[in-house]
Amino acid sequence: MNCKIAAVLLALSATIAPQLACAAPVSSAEIKFREQMGLADYQSVEYRDTKGALISFAQFEKKISGAGFSMNKRKDGEQAVAVLKLETPQSASPIPKSRLEPGMVFPDFKLAATDGSTVDSAALRGRYTLVSFYFADCAPCIKEVPMLNEFAGLNKEYATLAITFDSSDEARQFAQRTGFGWRTLADAQPLIEQAGVKAYPTLALLDPKGRVVATTSGLNVKTKGNAVDKWVAKAIAGRVQ
Template identity: 30%
Template sequence: MKGFSSVSRLLFIMISFLLLSCQEKEKVTEMDLLFSSLHADQAKWWRYHKTNIDLSSDFLPLGEDGDSISKKAFFEALLTGEFIAIEKKSNAARDQYQLFKLTKESDGDISYTISADSYREYKHFMMEGQQFPDFKLTALDGKTYSKEALLGKTLAVKTWFLNCKPCIEEMPQLNQLVEEYRENEDVVFLSLSLDTKAELQKFLAEREFKYAVVPQQKAFIEDTLGFSIYPTHIIVEPSGKIKKVVNTAPEMIAALKSMNKG
């Protein structure tokens, strides 16, 4: 009986170990495996991040445990440089991003990069819901625009300058957008440029841009709005509050169309 008891105890230990191992394996998700393949290689992580994570989108932020957290808390975690975001695959209408904490084995360059990359999006996010500054601006065609006069309308603003290649390359997309809203008087497209009236007139004589163009707006763009990256797009709600701040035409177009569904 004593020998049998020893064998039984050994079998019990082995079975318990196997069950525990199976349970531990079940806890390892696809996201865990993805994190393991990314966190030790900055270049591999960066490719994944730029392809799959859009911090300017209306995503659902998840904490380390997969619980919902505020977008502000999510950004603040990324800003520490201690976390990266992994996309959680689901059938939900909104993208879901979960925080994963970096380890001692993680590539140190990831920490600096995620912090720097998140800062701009965090700054833009914190502008949402704030009042757009007061303004009174005169476009090249002599028409005057002011915040007071535009209350009740949606305002799409682009900041740019002539030597900014991305600013010029996205103009066909923006022209098409303006055409789509041509019959909608409640949406106004306004662009603020760093360049002089003469420089802009020369450029626009050869290349069409259907936004209203306001020259020499460096002080308003950089000092009042606090932007230093071009292009930057701002969508202002009819109430005069900022709805969205992004850096590319596709992001702005998606946000604008989402506001104006129906």
């Protein structure tokens, strides 16, 4: 073999071998996590700590129960890349307030739900209603889904309604991917603007007359017990009559 060719092959093997050695197989837990986050088709998913350093999924998974995280998606040529970065309370941006103040009536609306039904303001009358504002690529919104499903399952006396600016197709895909079971109003940007919601996820609790009892953004999902249950009970106990 020509000495120059041999040298080139040796250099290539030295470059490629470490990369192959570092390409650890994706665990079943990570596959499930990627599916829930809508990243199943992404060729590259990076996990980073609060300082931006690369970490493994196992390290990331241990931290997310006690910290929030952001998710950014981009295209590098033909490759879809997602970067998930841990956040500390200090690094989180201030949460902008909505225009939904206690005592005010929720804005009037009449919109199609993703199940084919039509929902209007009258659906918010007669019992307490919990409204969730979310969007599909919102990492904290995805983390809240199990709590929201549990709340709805255990509190049948409450009505529940989800509102998103995502398209109907995106909302249905989100529900299928995460198991979110609430009736959902999609393509609802005008209603969201009327409500003045700018932070996600946001929850609004309405009384049987359709008036706002309280709102909150980003409940602590690591709280012992269901944080939604606790927040709703506290809001009703201290409600504005």
